[in-house]
Amino acid sequence: MADTIVRGISDLISVTCGTEANLPSGSTVVHMGEHAGGIIHMEAFTGAATRTLNFHLCPDPRLPNETLLLCDSSNTSIALTVGPSRSYALPDELFASRMFRVTANTAVNARVSFKT
Numbered sequence: 001m002a003d004t005i006v007r008g009i010s011d012l013i014s015v016t017c018g019t020e021a022n023l024p025s026g027s028t029v030v031h032m033g034e035h036a037g038g039i040i041h042m043e044a045f046t047g048a049a050t051r052t053l054n055f056h057l058c059p060d061p062r063l064p065n066e067t068l069l070l071c072d073s074s075n076t077s078i079a080l081t082v083g084p085s086r087s088y089a090l091p092d093e094l095f096a097s098r099m100f101r102v103t104a105n106t107a108v109n110a111r112v113s114f115k116t
Contacts, residue, residue: 017104024065027101035114043109053080058099
C-alpha cells in the first residue's frame with residue numbers, strides 16, 4: 001500500500017501495519033517530519049476484537065529498512081491495544097522521532113494524521 005499524503009488541516013498518511021515477521025516490507029514508513037505527535041485512526045477489521053500495535057523507529061533516514069523496536073526505560077516494548085474504527089493518540093515515546101513503522105499481531109490498515 002503506497003503512502004498517501006493529503007494536505008489541509010492535517011497530513012493524513014495511509015499505512016499498512018504488517019506483522020513483525022514481515023518487517024520491513026510489510027509495514028509502511030511513517031515520516032513525522034517536524035511534527036511532535038499525531039493520531040492513528042484504525043480502519044474497520046474483522047476477527048479478533050482488538051489488535052496490538054508495536055512501534056519501530058527508523059533511526060537513520062538514509063536506511064528506512066533498519067528499524068529498532070521502541071521500548072521504555074524498563075526495556076518493555078511500547079504497545080497500543082486498538083479496536084476497529086477507532087482513533088488513538090500516538091505514544092509520547094515517538095516524540096522527536098522522524099520516521100517509524102507500526103506492526104500488529106495481525107496485519108491491519110490505518111491512517112496517521114499530524115496537525116499542520
